[in-house]
Amino acid sequence: MTPEHAALIDGEPLPRERVDSFLKAPRRGAGLYRFAAPPRGATSHHEPAPARRQPEAPSAARQRRRWATQVVVTDELARRACADRGLKVPEEVSPASVLAVAETDVADLGSIVAAALAHSPAARTLLAALESEQTVPETAVRDYYDRNRDRFLTPDALRRGVDPFDEAAPSDTLPYDEVREGISRELRKAAGRKAFFGWLDQARGGVTYAHGHEHPGDPSHPDHEHRH
Structure with missing residues (x-):
């Protein structure tokens, strides 16, 4: 039986529909989404038309769903962190859409975090707040x-x-x-990203994933790949 939730965050269900919506969302950015997508089974404007596209392997589809779950979970965790901090998150016309992601961001942040920041206004707001808090001697x-x-x-x-x-x-x-x-600006940016990673690692401690939504690198499932 397919679970109705993708994950439990501190015991509260994260609806599976949010992951489904993310997977179906239009990708904005003239194909740059390819750099943020999971290693296999991703879509981009540079791929063949759907009628000619090769069928997606079941393992790739499972990994793509697990990857998408991580992006959506990060968004939800960031929303809660912003609410706790009293940070106002800007509204987005199409919350499910994914903005362009630069290849350098994927190299620096990993595809999951880079895509989460592109997808989630809350994640971007939190990152900006953490960056502003950094002091560079x-x-x-x-x-x-x-x-x-x-x-x-x-x-x-x-x-x-x-x-x-x-x-x-x-x-x-x-x-x-x-x-x-x-130089100071770049060092502050780097410190902010480090603080964001630290926050995310801690926040994920309260997350329990439903079957089929585990982290792509979780060795407990057969298709795991330790990639970010």
Whole structure:
């Protein structure tokens, strides 16, 4: 018998229909969804027309549903976290749709988290709040600048092929004061993402998945793949 819920979150059922809606949702972003989709069985605007598409293997369909469940669960957890924090979540015209996901975000975040952030206004709101709470010490900003001089060569030095760690003159490197704000912003963003991962790991502790909706990497089911 097919369960009516995809998961229990702190004992409260998450309707299976929310996962079904996500799987059927239109994908916005000119095919970029392919980078956020699960490794097998994903859809994109670059695939053949439905009439010519190869039938999806049952194992791929199961993994796609499990992957989608993780995205929907993350959305629900983020909604609850925003409510607890008193954060206002912007409304979306089509809540089930998925926005474009950049390949670099998938590489940095993993496909589940990247797709959850694209799909869920609540997840994006929570991430922004966590990022705003991060404090980056001046020493950390300066240390990053000193250790990554290759990222701050002037255009002229790049054209001349200057080695930033050997032959670079002071004039070959952008001044610290000129790039400090950008470095601080990037470090704050990285710290915010780390805080988001920490929150999500803890929040998932209260989730129990129904059969067929387990994490794609859960070794207790035969189709598991440890991919994110």
